[in-house]
Amino acid sequence: QVLADAGNQVVMWDIDPEVVDEINSKHSNARRLPTVERLPDAIIAEGDRAKAVSGAEIVVVAIAAQHACEALTEFKSLLDHDAIAVSLMKGIERGTDRRMDQVVCQTLDLDPVRFAAVSGPNLSKEVAAREPSATVVASADADTAMRVARACTTDYFKAFVSDDVIGLEMCGSLKNVTALAVGMSRGAGFGENTAAMIQARGLAELTALGEACGAKSKTFAGLAGVGDLVATCGSSLSRNYTFGFNLGQGKSIEEATRVSKGVAEGVPTTDAVVALGERYQVATPLATAMSHVLDQGLSCRGMIDELFGGQITAE
Ligand SMILES: NC(=O)C1=CN([C@@H]2O[C@H](COP(=O)(O)OP(=O)(O)OC[C@H]3O[C@@H](n4cnc5c(N)ncnc54)[C@H](OP(=O)(O)O)[C@@H]3O)[C@@H](O)[C@H]2O)C=CC1
Ligand SMILES: O=C(CO)COP(=O)(O)O
Structure with a gap:
Protein backbone atom coordinates (compact mmCIF):
# COMPACT_ATOMS: atom_id res chain seq x y z
CA GLN A 1 0.00 0.00 0.00
CA VAL A 2 2.90 2.34 0.84
CA LEU A 3 4.52 1.59 -2.52
CA ALA A 4 1.24 2.14 -4.37
CA ASP A 5 0.60 5.38 -2.46
CA ALA A 6 4.11 6.49 -3.49
CA GLY A 7 3.07 6.14 -7.14
CA ASN A 8 4.40 2.68 -8.03
CA GLN A 9 2.62 -0.06 -9.93
CA VAL A 10 2.64 -2.99 -7.46
CA VAL A 11 2.31 -6.71 -8.14
CA MET A 12 1.87 -8.91 -5.07
CA TRP A 13 2.79 -12.59 -5.33
CA ASP A 14 0.91 -15.15 -3.26
CA ILE A 15 1.01 -18.93 -3.39
CA ASP A 16 -2.71 -19.23 -2.65
CA PRO A 17 -4.96 -18.70 -5.74
CA GLU A 18 -7.85 -17.61 -3.50
CA VAL A 19 -5.78 -14.72 -2.09
CA VAL A 20 -4.69 -13.72 -5.61
CA ASP A 21 -8.29 -13.79 -6.78
CA GLU A 22 -9.56 -11.79 -3.78
CA ILE A 23 -6.93 -9.06 -4.29
CA ASN A 24 -7.70 -8.80 -8.02
CA SER A 25 -11.49 -8.97 -7.79
CA LYS A 26 -12.26 -7.30 -4.43
CA HIS A 27 -9.07 -5.27 -3.77
CA SER A 28 -8.78 -6.83 -0.31
CA ASN A 29 -6.86 -9.53 1.57
CA ALA A 30 -9.07 -10.53 4.49
CA ARG A 31 -6.63 -13.08 5.88
CA ARG A 32 -3.45 -11.00 6.05
CA LEU A 33 -4.69 -7.39 5.84
CA PRO A 34 -8.07 -7.51 7.61
CA THR A 35 -8.01 -3.83 8.62
CA VAL A 36 -7.54 -2.57 5.05
CA GLU A 37 -10.96 -2.13 3.50
CA ARG A 38 -9.79 -1.48 -0.04
CA LEU A 39 -6.28 -1.80 -1.41
CA PRO A 40 -5.22 0.87 -3.93
CA ASP A 41 -6.09 0.17 -7.59
CA ALA A 42 -2.36 0.23 -8.42
CA ILE A 43 -2.00 -3.13 -6.62
CA ILE A 44 -2.67 -6.35 -8.49
CA ALA A 45 -1.86 -9.93 -7.48
CA GLU A 46 -0.20 -12.75 -9.39
CA GLY A 47 0.23 -16.43 -8.54
CA ASP A 48 2.92 -17.16 -11.11
CA ARG A 49 6.38 -16.36 -9.73
CA ALA A 50 8.02 -15.52 -13.08
CA LYS A 51 5.16 -13.25 -14.16
CA ALA A 52 5.07 -11.57 -10.74
CA VAL A 53 8.71 -10.42 -10.86
CA SER A 54 9.11 -9.97 -14.62
CA GLY A 55 9.96 -6.34 -15.35
CA ALA A 56 10.01 -5.41 -11.65
CA GLU A 57 12.63 -2.79 -10.77
CA ILE A 58 12.26 -3.51 -7.06
CA VAL A 59 11.32 -6.87 -5.55
CA VAL A 60 10.22 -6.67 -1.90
CA VAL A 61 10.49 -9.76 0.28
CA ALA A 62 8.22 -10.01 3.35
CA ILE A 63 8.17 -13.66 4.35
CA ALA A 64 8.58 -15.26 7.79
CA ALA A 65 12.38 -15.27 8.22
CA GLN A 66 12.72 -19.00 8.87
CA HIS A 67 11.05 -19.72 5.49
CA ALA A 68 12.82 -17.04 3.45
CA CYS A 69 15.50 -19.31 1.98
CA GLU A 70 13.01 -22.03 1.03
CA ALA A 71 10.62 -19.52 -0.56
CA LEU A 72 13.30 -17.47 -2.36
CA THR A 73 14.97 -20.53 -3.90
CA GLU A 74 11.95 -20.73 -6.23
CA PHE A 75 12.65 -17.16 -7.39
CA LYS A 76 16.32 -17.71 -8.18
CA SER A 77 17.13 -16.57 -11.74
CA LEU A 78 13.60 -15.12 -12.23
CA LEU A 79 14.55 -11.54 -11.27
CA ASP A 80 15.59 -9.07 -13.99
CA HIS A 81 19.38 -8.70 -14.09
CA ASP A 82 19.29 -5.14 -12.70
CA ALA A 83 16.40 -5.57 -10.23
CA ILE A 84 16.89 -4.54 -6.60
CA ALA A 85 15.81 -6.95 -3.85
CA VAL A 86 14.50 -5.40 -0.62
CA SER A 87 13.99 -7.23 2.65
CA LEU A 88 11.42 -6.19 5.25
CA MET A 89 12.13 -9.28 7.34
CA LYS A 90 13.29 -9.06 10.96
CA GLY A 91 14.84 -12.33 11.99
CA ILE A 92 17.97 -14.49 11.99
CA GLU A 93 17.93 -17.97 10.43
CA ARG A 94 18.07 -20.64 13.12
CA GLY A 95 20.81 -23.24 12.55
CA THR A 96 22.87 -21.12 10.15
CA ASP A 97 22.69 -17.82 12.15
CA ARG A 98 22.44 -15.92 8.85
CA ARG A 99 20.97 -12.41 8.75
CA MET A 100 18.28 -11.81 6.14
CA ASP A 101 20.65 -9.76 3.92
CA GLN A 102 22.85 -12.86 3.75
CA VAL A 103 19.90 -15.18 3.11
CA VAL A 104 18.48 -12.99 0.32
CA CYS A 105 21.79 -12.28 -1.44
CA GLN A 106 23.07 -15.85 -1.18
CA THR A 107 19.79 -17.50 -2.17
CA LEU A 108 19.11 -15.19 -5.12
CA ASP A 109 22.83 -15.06 -6.03
CA LEU A 110 22.62 -11.28 -5.81
CA ASP A 111 25.43 -8.71 -5.66
CA PRO A 112 24.97 -6.80 -2.34
CA VAL A 113 24.87 -3.51 -4.28
CA ARG A 114 21.45 -4.70 -5.53
CA PHE A 115 20.14 -5.33 -2.00
CA ALA A 116 18.49 -3.04 0.56
CA ALA A 117 17.04 -3.71 4.01
CA VAL A 118 14.14 -1.64 5.35
CA SER A 119 13.61 -1.50 9.10
CA GLY A 120 12.18 0.86 11.70
CA PRO A 121 9.23 1.34 14.07
CA ASN A 122 6.67 0.20 11.50
CA LEU A 123 3.82 -1.72 13.14
CA SER A 124 1.92 -2.85 10.07
CA LYS A 125 -1.59 -1.98 11.26
CA GLU A 126 -0.56 1.63 11.91
CA VAL A 127 1.22 1.90 8.55
CA ALA A 128 -1.84 0.44 6.86
CA ALA A 129 -3.97 3.12 8.57
CA ARG A 130 -1.59 5.71 7.06
CA GLU A 131 -0.54 7.03 10.48
CA PRO A 132 2.70 9.08 10.20
CA SER A 133 5.84 6.95 10.61
CA ALA A 134 9.43 6.70 9.48
CA THR A 135 11.85 3.99 8.49
CA VAL A 136 15.47 3.39 7.49
CA VAL A 137 16.60 2.01 4.12
CA ALA A 138 20.10 0.54 4.26
CA SER A 139 22.25 -0.66 1.39
CA ALA A 140 25.94 -1.14 0.65
CA ASP A 141 25.24 1.06 -2.38
CA ALA A 142 24.12 4.66 -1.78
CA ASP A 143 22.18 4.84 -5.10
CA THR A 144 20.29 1.66 -4.28
CA ALA A 145 19.33 2.99 -0.84
CA MET A 146 18.18 6.28 -2.37
CA ARG A 147 16.14 4.56 -5.12
CA VAL A 148 14.32 2.39 -2.59
CA ALA A 149 13.79 5.33 -0.21
CA ARG A 150 12.28 7.36 -3.04
CA ALA A 151 10.04 4.46 -4.03
CA CYS A 152 8.52 4.22 -0.55
CA THR A 153 8.20 7.89 0.40
CA THR A 154 4.66 9.21 0.86
CA ASP A 155 3.12 12.06 2.81
CA TYR A 156 2.70 9.73 5.82
CA PHE A 157 5.78 7.51 5.42
CA LYS A 158 9.25 9.04 5.71
CA ALA A 159 12.38 7.11 4.70
CA PHE A 160 15.94 7.79 5.84
CA VAL A 161 18.97 6.16 4.19
CA SER A 162 21.96 4.38 5.72
CA ASP A 163 24.92 2.29 4.61
CA ASP A 164 24.83 0.09 7.73
CA VAL A 165 23.06 -3.04 6.49
N1 LIG B 1 3.76 -7.03 10.75
C1 LIG B 1 4.58 -6.02 11.07
O1 LIG B 1 4.23 -5.09 11.78
C2 LIG B 1 5.98 -6.01 10.55
C3 LIG B 1 6.58 -7.16 10.09
N2 LIG B 1 7.86 -7.12 9.66
C4 LIG B 1 8.55 -8.33 9.26
O2 LIG B 1 8.03 -8.82 8.02
C5 LIG B 1 8.18 -10.24 7.96
C6 LIG B 1 6.85 -10.84 7.58
O3 LIG B 1 5.97 -10.49 8.62
P1 LIG B 1 4.39 -10.43 8.45
O4 LIG B 1 4.02 -10.28 7.04
O5 LIG B 1 3.89 -9.44 9.42
O6 LIG B 1 4.09 -11.87 9.01
P2 LIG B 1 2.81 -12.79 8.80
O7 LIG B 1 2.87 -13.85 9.85
O8 LIG B 1 1.60 -11.95 8.68
O9 LIG B 1 3.12 -13.41 7.41
C7 LIG B 1 4.24 -14.24 7.21
C8 LIG B 1 4.24 -14.50 5.74
O10 LIG B 1 5.22 -15.49 5.44
C9 LIG B 1 4.61 -16.38 4.56
N3 LIG B 1 5.28 -17.67 4.54
C10 LIG B 1 5.46 -18.52 5.57
N4 LIG B 1 6.10 -19.61 5.12
C11 LIG B 1 6.30 -19.46 3.79
C12 LIG B 1 6.89 -20.24 2.76
N5 LIG B 1 7.44 -21.42 3.05
N6 LIG B 1 6.88 -19.76 1.51
C13 LIG B 1 6.34 -18.57 1.22
N7 LIG B 1 5.76 -17.79 2.15
C14 LIG B 1 5.75 -18.21 3.41
C15 LIG B 1 3.19 -16.50 5.05
O11 LIG B 1 2.38 -17.06 4.08
P3 LIG B 1 0.83 -17.43 4.38
O12 LIG B 1 0.07 -16.14 4.26
O13 LIG B 1 0.52 -18.40 3.29
O14 LIG B 1 0.78 -18.02 5.76
C16 LIG B 1 2.89 -15.05 5.28
O15 LIG B 1 2.50 -14.39 4.11
C17 LIG B 1 8.68 -10.68 9.35
O16 LIG B 1 10.06 -10.93 9.29
C18 LIG B 1 8.38 -9.49 10.23
O17 LIG B 1 9.31 -9.38 11.31
C19 LIG B 1 8.56 -5.96 9.61
C20 LIG B 1 7.99 -4.77 10.02
C21 LIG B 1 6.68 -4.72 10.57
O1 LIG C 1 8.66 -5.04 13.69
C1 LIG C 1 7.57 -4.65 14.00
C2 LIG C 1 7.29 -3.21 14.23
O2 LIG C 1 8.34 -2.40 13.79
C3 LIG C 1 6.46 -5.60 14.20
O3 LIG C 1 6.67 -6.30 15.35
P1 LIG C 1 6.07 -7.76 15.51
O4 LIG C 1 6.72 -8.64 14.47
O5 LIG C 1 6.40 -8.15 16.91
O6 LIG C 1 4.59 -7.68 15.28
Missing part, protein backbone atom coordinates in the same frame (compact mmCIF):
# COMPACT_ATOMS: atom_id res chain seq x y z
CA ILE A 166 24.45 -5.22 9.30
CA GLY A 167 23.33 -2.71 11.95
CA LEU A 168 19.84 -2.47 10.49
CA GLU A 169 19.48 -6.25 10.30
CA MET A 170 20.73 -6.74 13.87
CA CYS A 171 18.42 -4.02 15.25
CA GLY A 172 15.30 -5.41 13.59
CA SER A 173 15.99 -9.00 14.56
CA LEU A 174 17.27 -8.61 18.10
CA LYS A 175 14.66 -6.16 19.32
CA ASN A 176 12.14 -8.97 18.90
CA VAL A 177 13.88 -11.00 21.62
CA THR A 178 13.70 -8.00 23.97
CA ALA A 179 10.01 -7.51 23.08
CA LEU A 180 9.29 -11.11 24.08
CA ALA A 181 10.89 -10.46 27.49
CA VAL A 182 9.17 -7.09 28.04
CA GLY A 183 5.82 -8.61 27.02
CA MET A 184 6.43 -11.43 29.47
CA SER A 185 7.12 -9.04 32.34
CA ARG A 186 3.95 -7.09 31.51
CA GLY A 187 1.94 -10.30 31.32
CA ALA A 188 3.29 -11.31 34.74
CA GLY A 189 2.02 -7.99 36.10
CA PHE A 190 5.27 -6.05 36.49
CA GLY A 191 5.30 -2.32 35.72
CA GLU A 192 7.41 0.40 34.16
CA ASN A 193 10.65 -0.16 36.11
CA THR A 194 10.91 -3.79 35.04
CA ALA A 195 9.96 -3.03 31.42
CA ALA A 196 12.49 -0.15 31.26
CA MET A 197 15.22 -2.35 32.75
CA ILE A 198 14.65 -5.15 30.24
CA GLN A 199 14.45 -2.70 27.35
CA ALA A 200 17.66 -0.87 28.34
CA ARG A 201 19.60 -4.07 28.99
CA GLY A 202 18.24 -5.52 25.75
CA LEU A 203 19.47 -2.46 23.86
CA ALA A 204 22.93 -2.78 25.47
CA GLU A 205 23.02 -6.45 24.48
CA LEU A 206 21.93 -5.97 20.88
CA THR A 207 24.32 -3.03 20.48
CA ALA A 208 27.30 -5.03 21.79
CA LEU A 209 26.51 -8.03 19.61
CA GLY A 210 25.75 -5.88 16.58
CA GLU A 211 29.05 -4.01 16.90
CA ALA A 212 30.92 -7.31 17.24
CA CYS A 213 29.26 -8.41 13.96
CA GLY A 214 30.46 -5.22 12.22
CA ALA A 215 27.55 -2.81 12.74
CA LYS A 216 27.93 0.91 13.45
CA SER A 217 26.99 1.99 16.99
CA LYS A 218 25.09 5.05 15.68
CA THR A 219 22.48 2.80 14.06
CA PHE A 220 21.37 1.42 17.44
CA ALA A 221 20.52 4.93 18.71
CA GLY A 222 18.34 5.64 15.69
CA LEU A 223 14.90 4.73 14.35
CA ALA A 224 15.78 1.12 13.59
CA GLY A 225 17.34 0.63 17.05
CA VAL A 226 15.83 2.54 19.96
CA GLY A 227 12.90 3.60 17.77
CA ASP A 228 11.77 0.11 16.90
CA LEU A 229 12.50 -1.14 20.41
CA VAL A 230 10.14 1.49 21.86
CA ALA A 231 7.38 0.71 19.32
CA THR A 232 7.64 -3.06 19.60
CA CYS A 233 8.08 -3.31 23.38
CA GLY A 234 5.23 -0.87 24.01
CA SER A 235 2.46 -2.15 21.77
CA SER A 236 -0.03 -4.98 21.91
CA LEU A 237 0.00 -4.76 18.07
CA SER A 238 3.42 -6.45 18.22
CA ARG A 239 3.24 -10.23 17.83
CA ASN A 240 6.49 -10.61 19.79
CA TYR A 241 5.27 -8.48 22.71
CA THR A 242 1.94 -10.33 22.70
CA PHE A 243 3.61 -13.74 22.54
CA GLY A 244 5.69 -12.80 25.60
CA PHE A 245 2.64 -11.32 27.36
CA ASN A 246 0.81 -14.63 26.96
CA LEU A 247 3.80 -16.52 28.40
CA GLY A 248 3.89 -14.09 31.33
CA GLN A 249 0.22 -14.78 31.95
CA GLY A 250 1.03 -18.46 32.32
CA LYS A 251 0.24 -19.79 28.83
CA SER A 252 2.50 -22.57 27.49
CA ILE A 253 4.63 -22.06 24.37
CA GLU A 254 2.09 -24.19 22.46
CA GLU A 255 -0.87 -22.08 23.64
CA ALA A 256 0.94 -18.81 22.95
CA THR A 257 1.81 -20.05 19.43
CA ARG A 258 -1.77 -21.13 18.80
CA VAL A 259 -3.31 -17.77 19.68
CA SER A 260 -0.57 -15.76 17.93
CA LYS A 261 -1.84 -13.81 14.91
CA GLY A 262 1.13 -14.13 12.56
CA VAL A 263 4.77 -14.90 13.08
CA ALA A 264 6.62 -14.00 16.34
CA GLU A 265 10.12 -13.82 14.81
CA GLY A 266 11.83 -13.47 18.21
CA VAL A 267 11.03 -17.08 19.11
CA PRO A 268 13.31 -18.81 16.56
CA THR A 269 15.71 -15.83 16.52
CA THR A 270 16.49 -16.21 20.27
CA ASP A 271 18.64 -19.33 19.75
CA ALA A 272 20.43 -17.66 16.83
CA VAL A 273 21.30 -14.66 19.04
CA VAL A 274 22.73 -16.95 21.73
CA ALA A 275 24.78 -18.78 19.06
CA LEU A 276 26.08 -15.49 17.60
CA GLY A 277 27.03 -14.34 21.11
CA GLU A 278 29.08 -17.50 21.61
CA ARG A 279 30.72 -17.10 18.22
CA TYR A 280 31.68 -13.46 18.80
CA GLN A 281 32.39 -13.87 22.55
CA VAL A 282 29.71 -11.34 23.51
CA ALA A 283 27.62 -11.95 26.65
CA THR A 284 23.91 -12.32 25.84
CA PRO A 285 22.25 -12.68 29.26
CA LEU A 286 18.80 -11.58 28.08
CA ALA A 287 18.70 -13.82 24.99
CA THR A 288 20.14 -16.70 27.01
CA ALA A 289 17.50 -16.28 29.71
CA MET A 290 14.78 -16.08 27.02
CA SER A 291 16.14 -19.27 25.43
CA HIS A 292 15.66 -20.98 28.82
CA VAL A 293 12.09 -19.67 28.89
CA LEU A 294 11.42 -21.03 25.40
CA ASP A 295 13.34 -24.33 25.71
CA GLN A 296 12.92 -25.21 29.38
CA GLY A 297 9.80 -23.36 30.49
CA LEU A 298 11.67 -20.95 32.82
CA SER A 299 9.25 -18.57 34.59
CA CYS A 300 9.25 -14.77 34.20
CA ARG A 301 10.77 -14.36 37.67
CA GLY A 302 13.43 -16.97 36.77
CA MET A 303 14.19 -15.08 33.54
CA ILE A 304 14.66 -11.84 35.51
CA ASP A 305 16.86 -13.60 38.10
CA GLU A 306 19.11 -14.80 35.26
CA LEU A 307 19.21 -11.29 33.84
CA PHE A 308 20.18 -9.89 37.27
CA GLY A 309 23.08 -12.37 37.50
CA GLY A 310 24.95 -13.01 40.75
CA GLN A 311 27.66 -10.35 40.55
CA ILE A 312 27.80 -6.57 40.81
CA THR A 313 29.25 -5.34 37.53
CA ALA A 314 29.82 -2.06 35.70
CA GLU A 315 26.72 -1.15 33.69
